[in-house]
Every structure is written in C-alpha cells, then in structure tokens.
Amino acid sequence: MTGRVTAGLPRLEAAGLDAWMVRLFATIDEANLPWLTALSRDCEAAFGEALVDLVPSYTTLLVVFDPLKLDPELARRRLEAVLAGLTPDADAMDGEIRELPTWYDTSVGPELGRLAERAGMSVAEVIGCHSEALYRVFALGFAPGFAFMGLLDERLECPRLDTPRQRVPLGSVAVAGRQTAAYPAVSPGGWNLIGRTAARLFDREREGFSLLRLGDRVRFVPVDRATFEAQGGDTTPMGEEAGR
C-alpha cells in the first residue's frame, strides 16, 4: 500500500478469535474511502467462503471470518498480502448522490433553536447552512441503515444532548459534533434533532436494504409541511409519541 502514510499504519490488530482489525488511517478524511473500498473488495476475493462479515468505518475495516474454515494466522497472512498490493479504488469517490427531502421545523426539530443560538444565526440560516452542503457517508452503524455523514459546517458543530432521548422518532434528521444523520427507525438517541425526512432509509424489501451506502453523497433538501405529509411523513410534534 502506497500513498497516504501514517507511521505504523496500516496495522493488523487482534479483534477476537474470528476477526482482525485492519487499521489504515489515524484521522477521519474523505480520502480514506477509496482505500477502504478497495480493501473490502480485495478481502472478499482473498477470503472467499471463509468470509463472514466486513465492517468498514472511518479509518478501519473489521474483517470477520470463520476460524474453522480459515486459521486465524493464515487469515493474518492473507491480509498482509492484500495490504501489500492495495491500490485505491478510483470509483469510490463517485458514490451515488442521494437527496433526503427534509421538513425542518422546531416542532419536529426541537434543537433548531439551540443550534441557531450557538451559531449566532437565525433558524432559517441554520436550515440554509445544513441543507446547502453535500455530505459524505463515512460509516454505517448504530442501527440498520444509520449513516454517519460529514462533515458538518463548523458553525453548526454542537455536542450531543446531556441526556439521550429514550425515543427518537422515525426519520428524525439530527446533528452531533461535525456529523449529521437521519434515524432509520425509532430508537434512543442523543443527537440534536433539527427536522424530519419521509425517505425510507432502511427497507427489507429493497435490493441492498439500506438507502445510503458507504461513500454515498447526501443532500438534505428542504420541503414544506404539506410536501412532507404527502410523502408519508409523520408530523406529530416531539413529545407527543411521534413516529409510531
């Protein structure tokens, strides 16, 4: 592997009996994606039937295999060989552009005011700032189809809530730190809510299941209440058992 080099990386780390952690980078960067994509592809080819799961994240790839089909030491050697010949996947930066129609409103985005106050902006300016950017999907996790996207304009940077909510409604659009996301299902959550989308983020009937994939680029497109409702969105305000 040549190119962006940090001392001591890439590195293989023990991660249990059935997995190796491949640590490629030390920092979050869009430029990590072509390497992570290439590594996933090459691991599929190198492990074949013995591969169980690949879990990419911002700087790492967890490679899970069946230790009965492939001895962990042999797996390590295969990974070393893959890393030695790794070249970035040029197509990775061209991920699909997905649009998430979003109804930004304080009734479903109770932290809009908090963000505006911190940034010294009006709520309308916060909405403009969040929706103008094109975000990259850096990782999927937390819940099926939950995409960690970035990087958020630093003026909107905002810590997580001190006390996470027990129940964040389906489709909630949220920010935390310099990341943004939309909740694919009702779940607990500590991010700041700023709106809601009617997009189906995870659908078991859909090919590939998840609307958003690693490397995709995402734009939140502001829509009004009527459009959001017509798309099947739930307008129940926060605190009134929304998202059933």
Next chain:
Amino acid sequence: MSQRAVPGFRVRRSGPLALLQDAGRFGVRHLGVTQGGPADLHGWAWANHLVGNSWGATALEITFGGIELVAERDLTLAVAGADLGATRDGEALPGWQSVAIREGQVLAFTQPINGLRAYLAVAGGFSAEPVLGSVACVVREGLGGHDGLGHTLAEGDLLRVGEGGGRGGDVRSAPPTERPDYRQTARLALLPGAQIGGFTGRSLFDAFNAVWRVDDRADRMGVRLTGPRLRCRIESLISEGIGLGAVQVPPDGQPIVLLNDRQTIGGYPRLGALTPLAASRLAQCLPGQEVCLAAVSRERALADYRRFRAVFAGVV
C-alpha cells in the same frame, strides 16, 4: 428451508423474553445490522443436536422462564442451557436430553434455577420466514423471529416447526461434562486486544485478578461488569467495528462485554474479546453473580472452539 412447516406450539402464557434464534444474521453488518443468534451458543447447539438437527437450525431462546406452550402435535424436543424449572403437564422435564411431548400437553418454564437462558429445540427445527437471510430475532432492530418483525413471543402466537419432527427414535442425552453448573464463578477466557497497552499497570492487574460482578444492566446487547475502576490512557476512539465478546471500557472504568445484539460499531477502548464460548458462558450469568477474566492465547482458544464444534459437525 424447503421443508413444509406445520403448527408446533401455541403460546398459552408469555414470559419476559422468548426469541427464535438460528446461528445469526451474517453478511449485512456493513449496513449496521447486528449479528443476533443465540446468546449461549453451547446450550443452543446442544438442544439442536439432541433432537438430530444440524448446525444452524432454529431453536427458541427462553430468558428467565415464565412461558407456557401447548403442543399442537406429537413432537420430539430437547431443552438445554439453563434450568428454568421446565415441566411437561406439571411433571419435571429432564434437561439435556431428547424427550417426547404429545399433542395437547403443556410445556411450562417457571424461573431460573441454574442459569438464565434455556434453549428449546424440536426435531425438524422451528420454522419462520428468514429476514435478511436469517430467522434470528433482534427486538431492537425489528428483524426476524416468528413474525419476521422481531417481536418476543406473546400469548396466542403460533410456533411452526419443520414437518416430520415428531418421529421418536432413541433418547439422546448430553454427557455430564457438557452440562455446566452456571451457579459457579465463571472464569471467562479473554483474548487480549490491541488497546491493552493503553491501560495502566494497576488496571491490568485488577482486570485479571479482581472478582467482577454481573450488573443488572445486562441484556443481549451487552453485560456490564462492576468492580475496580479500570483506567485507560485512551479515552475514546474513532468508531470502529466491534466483534462478539469485545470487552469495552468506557470512561467510568466499568467494563461492558458486548454480546450478539451489540451495535456494529463503537468507540470505546477495549481490553480484548471474550472467546465465543466465554461470551456464551457469561450469557448464562444472572445479575449479582461473580465472574473472573483470564487471558488466553489464540491457539488455546481456537483448540477449545474446534473441540466444541467437532461434536456437532455433520452428525444428524
């Protein structure tokens, strides 16, 4: 499953938590979908094995007890894992062996006597429509189980089984060495991980010498252990994939062992990972029970796992 499914049991009374589990949901973790599957692989594998099912067949994981099932037909079944005081028409039902139940008889589980999770397998396996390639029931994700929607069993639900499961045959039983006494203090084998060097010397000594108590914050996602506060020079990491049995240590210094329904990625430093069999053993501990952590080599852990799996390889 190409086999035809027929009614097997009707739920007469639901308990706190009863979930269908096959081996787990694989190949979709990159989408944020968790692994699921039996929290105690050992008990689940034996229950299936005792009724002649091959590896991966769907069994019912019963936590705490409290559930009553009425047989809809004559069936061969086995209960392994925890002793939850199972009865058949009021008579004690022997665990760790195949037994017959006749149509109309009631199979009831009461409360934990030894261990926390019992596995009920029927010859032919339980049958349900796979979701994302698996029947594994994950409540938090709303995936899998008898209805495909990740629901725990409720009163009136019907459990279907593979046809032909009623055949009798010889009684099979597990050797006594395979029936753990879950009330004993468990020594949990741990494979040291990459961040182990980030922990202070004192914390490493404590981790492997202290007695840890299973907290009541314990479920299929993870089990929190309480004891001496472990200190790690690394406070948090960029989120990354987490394997089964990973022992993560948040800033409060109290480790959390991540089990089958864990989040796919996370950002706390880790001592390492329990072996699959150690994670299974922990899943049988009740809150308040004591456990110890013991570092183990990969060679040793692999040998133990191979020996365990060899029992179930290709025998029907």
